[in-house]
Amino acid sequence: MVRVAEEALGRTPLYEEHEKAGARLVPFAGWEMPVQYEGVKAEHEAVRNHAGLFDVSHMGEVVFRGPDAEKAVQRLVTRDVGRLETGQAGYAAVCYESGGTVDDVLVYKNPDDFLVVVNAANREKDVAHFQEHTDGLDVEIADESDDWALLALQGPKAEGILQGFTGTDLSGLKYYRYVVGEVDGLYAVISRTGYTGEDGFELYVRPDGAAPLWRLLVEAGAAPVxxxxxxxxxxxxxxxxxxxxxxxxxxxxxAGIAFAVHLDKEERFLGQEALRREREEGLRKKLVGFKVEGRGIARHEHPVAVDGETVGTVTSGTQSPTLGEAIGLALVLPEVEDSFDVVIRDRPVKARTAQLPFYKRQKK
Incomplete structure (x- = not known):
């Protein structure tokens, strides 16, 4: 019997940097990615207190060009991208007609086109979805993911570190705004965005510029994360x-991201009617944050119960390095109130809902 070889994992342009730094590499969304270097807690604290550097080059970049580029993006995402100014990014969902989620994305409004940044695991699915649902529009949809590397510099010291290598005045760059400029002579899209709850930047550079930029920022004090x-x-x-x-x-x-859903936008988007109905008739489930009050750490897919009856599922859970408490997110029935059990290894453990976010940085 012939065994079919598993598809080779992708490697980002920073793979050799991760190897040299002693990273533990694991398969993730079809890529060989660093899960940790020094250790999760130390890296987490570096981002909260100083600055951390992430390789997120596995993310996908899809560009919409042509006379109907804006119309196409409007049809596909929940945010009204007509409200975006050139040089501004917006968080959005992509939905099926049912209202279920295809992906969550960032939309960048360029002078002549739109860049949609998609999750690595969804790249092929998303591009197929985009093409399927833009029939009749004069738009070119190009997957340009292989033309870019993406580094995220995050933390309270991120601006100070990056400012030493760019002529762009970063203090004037607002959250969810971006500029095209240079970092240490390398062409870069400098975006004040991130996925950590800290201030910071995402830097889109050409693949051959990724390793020199990584080494530069690490030498300047950013910890690999x-x-x-x-x-x-x-x-x-x-x-x-x-x-x-x-x-x-x-x-x-x-999922609690109604702020990214503009149900009133004039250009109809996929899933709009289903989401309007859901808003009028009520949610089938809701996302809640919680803290575990008993012993144990909640993990993805642990059941949530009230009086022994399952009322939902944990979607994410961890021991919070910042709070020193076990925290999590769960999708539960709408009637679930402020306390419930999380079933950890067949044992119900008390948990209480907590306001989101668990952590909010002090603004300057």
Missing amino acids: GLGARDTLRLEAGMCLYGNELDPETTPLE
Whole structure:
């Protein structure tokens, strides 16, 4: 019997840097990615207190060009991208007609086109979805993911570190705004965005510029950070992860990202009617944050119960390095109130809802 070889994992342009730094590399969304270097807790604290550097080059970049580019993006995403100014980014969901979630994305409005940044695991699915639902529009949809590397420099010292290598005045760059400029002579899209709850930047550079830029920022004091701490940081910040809080069976309203859903926008988007109905008739489930009061750490897919009856499922959970408490997110029935049990290894453990985000940085 012939065994079919598993498809080779992708490697980002920073793979050799991770190897040299002694990273523990694991398969993630079809890529060989660093899960940690020094350790999740130390890396998490570096981002909260100083600055951390992430390789997120596995993310996908899809560009919409042509006379109907804006119309196409409007049809596909929940945010009204007509409200975006050139040089501004917006967080949005992509939905099926049912209201279920295809992906959560960032939309960048360029002078002549739109860049939609998609999750790595969804790249092929998203591009197929985009093409399927833009029939009749004069638009070119190009997957340009292989033309870019993406580094995220995050933390309170991120601006100070980056400012030493760019002529762009970063102090004037607002949250969710971006500029095209240079970092140490390398062409870069400098975006004040992130997935950690801290101030910081995402830097889109050409693949051959990724390793020199990585080494430069590490030498300037940024700590390399892996996917492990990326997850604990985003969870403390109450941010959704596709495949956990969001999936085809969960709408953006249920996942608590209604701020990214503009039901009133004139250009109809896929899933709009289903989401309008859901808003009028009520949610089938809702996302809540919680803290575990008993012993144990809640994990993805642990059941949530009230009086022995299952009322939902944990979507994400961890021991919070910042709070020193076990925290989590769960999708539960709308009638669930402020306390419930999380079933950890067949044992019900008390938990109480907590306001999101768990952690909010002090603004300057």
